[in-house]
Amino acid sequence: MATAQALEEATFGGGCFWCTEALFKPLKGVIEVYPGYAGGHVPNPTYEAVCSQTTGHAEVVRVRFDPTVISYETLVEYFFLTHDPTTPNRQGNDVGPQYRSVIFYHSEDQKNTAQAVKSRLEAQRIFSAPIVTAIEPLTTFYPAEKYHWDYFARNPSKPYCSYVIAPKVQKAREKFRSLLRE
Numbered sequence: 163m164a165t166a167q168a169l170e171e172a173t174f175g176g177g178c179f180w181c182t183e184a185l186f187k188p189l190k191g192v193i194e195v196y197p198g199y200a201g202g203h204v205p206n207p208t209y210e211a212v213c214s215q216t217t218g219h220a221e222v223v224r225v226r227f228d229p230t231v232i233s234y235e236t237l238v239e240y241f242f243l244t245h246d247p248t249t250p251n252r253q254g255n256d257v258g259p260q261y262r263s264v265i266f267y268h269s270e271d272q273k274n275t276a277q278a279v280k281s282r283l284e285a286q287r288i289f290s291a292p293i294v295t296a297i298e299p300l301t302t303f304y305p306a307e308k309y310h311w312d313y314f315a316r317n318p319s320k321p322y323c324s325y326v327i328a329p330k331v332q333k334a335r336e337k338f339r340s341l342l343r344e
Contacts, residue, residue: 168228168229168230169193169226169227169228169229170226170227170228170229170234170268171224171225171226171227171268172224172225172227172234172237172238172265172268172272173200173222173223173224173225173265173266173267173268173300173303174186174222174223174225174237174241174264174265174266175200175201175220175221175222175223175261175262175263175264175265175266176241176244176245176247176253176263177221177245177252177253177254177256177261177263178221178253178256178261178322178326178327179197179198179221179222179223179306179310180197180310180313180314180322180323180327181245181253181314181326181327181330182197182221182222182223182245183195183196183197183223183311183312183313183314184313184314184315184327184330184331185240185244185330185331185334186223186225186237186240187315188335188342188343189227189232189237189240189341189342189343190231190232190341190342190343191227191228191229191230191231191232192225192226192227192232193226193227193228194224194225194226195223195224195225195226196223196224196305196306196311197221197222197223197224197305197306197310197311197313198222198223198224198303198304198305198306199212199217199219199220199221199222199303199304199306200219200220200222200266200300200301200302200303200304201218201219201220201222201264201266201298201301202217202218202219202220203217203218204216204217204218204219205302205304206304207219207304208307209306209307209310212260213258213260215258215259215260217260218259219260219304220259220260220261220262220264221260221261221306222264222266222303224303224305225237232341234271234272234275235275235278235279236341238265238275238276238279239279239283240334240338240341241265242279242280242283242288242293242295243288243337243338244330244334244338245263246263246289247263247289247293247294247295248289248290248291248292248293248294249263249291249294250262250263250294254326255326262296263293263294263295263296264295264296264297264298265295265296265297265298266298266299266300266303267297267298267299267300268300273297273299276297277297280293280295280297314327314328314331
């Protein structure tokens with residue numbers, strides 16, 4: 163495993179951050195995933211403010227990973243294939259700009275990789291509609307309130323977790339078994 167200095171970070175917004183966090187946590191090479199807010203104009207936003215759709219922020223996850231175990235390109239492809247990147251400001255019943263599909267890149271290399279994966283998936287016609295995922299520079303990331311961290315793991319029987327997150331996680335586990343920790 164890489165030293166802390168050799169770890170990299172990626173930031174993805176693909177709907178509710180509870181879902182996105184639960185999808186990325188079991189991947190080999192992923193060291194840490196934590197929810198937060200990015201892409202808006204209000205400093206230090208709260209969950210309530212982001213839900214008001216007035217901050218410009220998206221619900222996102224910050225992924226710390228070991229690039230010697232899992233590549234940024236693999237993470238980007240996994241991100242695209244585990245949510246609906248064709249619906250603007252919506253993932254299922256979660257509607258609003260805070261649920262938009264977005265990749266916040268940390269470097270020009272990440273930007274180029276994200277654009278290349280998006281172009282490849284579009285050329286392969288993986289989805290029945292055009293990909294609307296934005297690819298934007300990360301300017302500021304604000305961690306979400308602690309009660310959002312590991313939400314699915316701590317609340318598996320809550321209705322949203324059992325009816326929305328659990329089936330999504332199960333589908334990803336079946337489809338991407340080779341990417342999961344033992």
